[in-house]
Amino acid sequence: MSEMAAHNAHAHPPGFAHQFEDAAQQKEAGTLGMWAFLVTEILFFGGMFTAYIVYRSLHLPGFIIGSHLLLVKFGATNTAVLICSSLTMALAIRSAQTGKSKGTIIWWLVLTMILGAAFLALKFTFEWRTDYLEHTVPGAFFGFEYRPEWGANAPYVQMFMCFYFFMTGLHALHMVVGLGILTVLVIMTARGKFSSEYYTPLEISGLYWHFVDIVWIFLFPLLYLIGGRYSGS
């Protein structure tokens, strides 16, 4: 800790860490580090996507019934909300890059947080609540006896709902982490840590935020849309 302070004393730019030679090296390292981390995240979600696709091909009728249980309007609204939040995040970074005032950066960051929170609110209070009331949450209260029309497909409907909750739950967890990161960024911005010279934390947090959005862009069609929702009957 204190050796960092000692180094920072020699007129280094703000946020400069002692192990680097210069600010450019630090920025490259931070960016590469985030990309490498996102690769691990892709494989983390990738395991679940693989399992989902394998089981979907094995138990297609049950998965189609399951897909029809989801509330596509909320899913679509949430998709729009998240895409907007990616825009506001990018605008926050752009504001820092072009040397806009602290207030402007904070405004875009807070707007991003509001959109992120709106996504979670829609997910938890409307979608998941409805699932609970309609006995589509896997477990002891799952609607085996309430939905006789599922017949032999009922276990696979439950399996679909498992994957729905695991995948969207893991995604929501990443959103919550993202909101935490945004809170830290707001505080750092308010303390004047960023300028057009140095805004790496904003930029790499943006990478993370966009990544979480892109995961949703894959989840939404995979869970809500494919499976003949609009075909035939």
Next chain:
Amino acid sequence: MSTAIADVHHDPVESNVNYLNASYGIKSWLFTVDHKRIGLMYLAVITFMFTIGGVAATLMRLNLIEPQGALVEPETYNKLFSTHGIIMVFFFLVPSIPATLGNFLIPLMIGARDVAFPKLNLLSWYLFVTGCCFAMFAILSGGVDTGWTFYPPYSSLYSHTPVVIMALGVFIAGFSSILTGVNFVVTIHKMRAPGMTWFRLPLFIWAMYATSLIFILGTPVIAITLFLLGLERLFHVGIFDPAIGGDPLLFQHMFWFYSHPAVYIMILPSMGVVSELITAFSRKKIFGYSFIAFSSLAIAVISFIVWGHHMFVTGQSVYAGLVFSVLSFIVAIPSAIKVFNWTATLYKGSISYEAPMLYALGFIGLFTIGGLTGLFLASLATDVHLNGTYFVVAHFHYIMVGGALMGYLGGIHFWWPKITGRLYPDMWARIAAAVVFIGFNLTFFPQFVVGYWGMPRRYAVYPAEFQFLNIMSSAGASVLAVGYVIPLIYLTWSMRYGPPAGRNPWGAKGLEWTTLSPPPTENFDVPPIVTEDAYNYAHAEASHV
């Protein structure tokens, strides 16, 4: 701390301020961001975990002295081999060289002050320790009996042991691996000293780079797999349970997608260490530098497409089996390239037999046996006979112990003077290396034979005709245990009483030998500039005493 740094800058030669004595007290260690201290903290934790795994192995070998089991109930035996496997794989071998020597050496070898993200490095250590705590808790509350592979549906529905806690421990320790991998990749890409081009890097760095790629690409998959397993067990919803349409084979595919590359997480770093040792003690430039460097990357890539050879008898498609068999033969090629290059490096070298070199030579022989017996198991028809027998156990112990652990011990002995600034008694070290080699072969060679005869692994009892070979194996295990205790004693002794090592006790090449022993907190008095290739021993010969 800042005054200590200032001293180093003003008085680079005479100063004896180093990373060990720059500050004192438990807090100066627990909150350190110095890669060298973090490496030592890993060393302490994994040595402890190794002891736990070793005790479990000892109890297993004691039990197998008698055909009916000499010591424990079969249920306890199941827990012993599970504990041994889980601890040794996830909490010793995977972090062993990367987290200790890798952490300590990567910045020193590439001429950097620290890794790219020192705080993340400390976080990795805390995650690892948290994982260890969960694992120890699971062991103390009875231990799990699933084997280290956690196959469902037994692990998810039927086992009455704390599977979730153990899986959570592995899951958390996995994130330590991921963050370490990210840190190393960025460090090697971005932190190299001026003049340290990719093809001047020591081969240890190439090996660590390849290992880090597997950390990044493989570990998240085992994490999500264990996560799904835990959910199935906790909430009794079907993912892998065939009773409700789940597919246990999917778990095996996902498990081995990580766990086969994980074998290379364990062996690649040792290969890197051996490349350093062979050159240093034969005083020769490495033969075929770029072949060894690229074979590390080739191993990392190919290791991801061979996992199906663990599943030849599980009911995967015959055609998949054929492809996996061919690919498994192919992954042997880069390993063989390394062995040939090391041998060619030895040719006409001026070889000396200090303790690290004994480990390195032991590595080459034992790894070759382990690798060649792996080809038996990569052949479809042979594997049907040998699958699930002690032949498999012997094979992977030749790789994991004869290979990975020998490399680890060789590396610890080689860089110990750099880490502590002290020399250990070389004669004791040579004796210990010989004891390890003899004990190892006595333990595991009989297992090839008894496995070929048909003794299945993971059983607490066996037919009486296998007893003689089992007694040989158990006797060897006790010799091996002695071989592990001796270094523990003299290395501990040397930390306090060993004679000072000086900067470069072996006359070895490499940036880490140009700085003080132990190195100062910021590693180099003057930031190094590299002007020559790695292993330039032709020039060193004249100046070396």
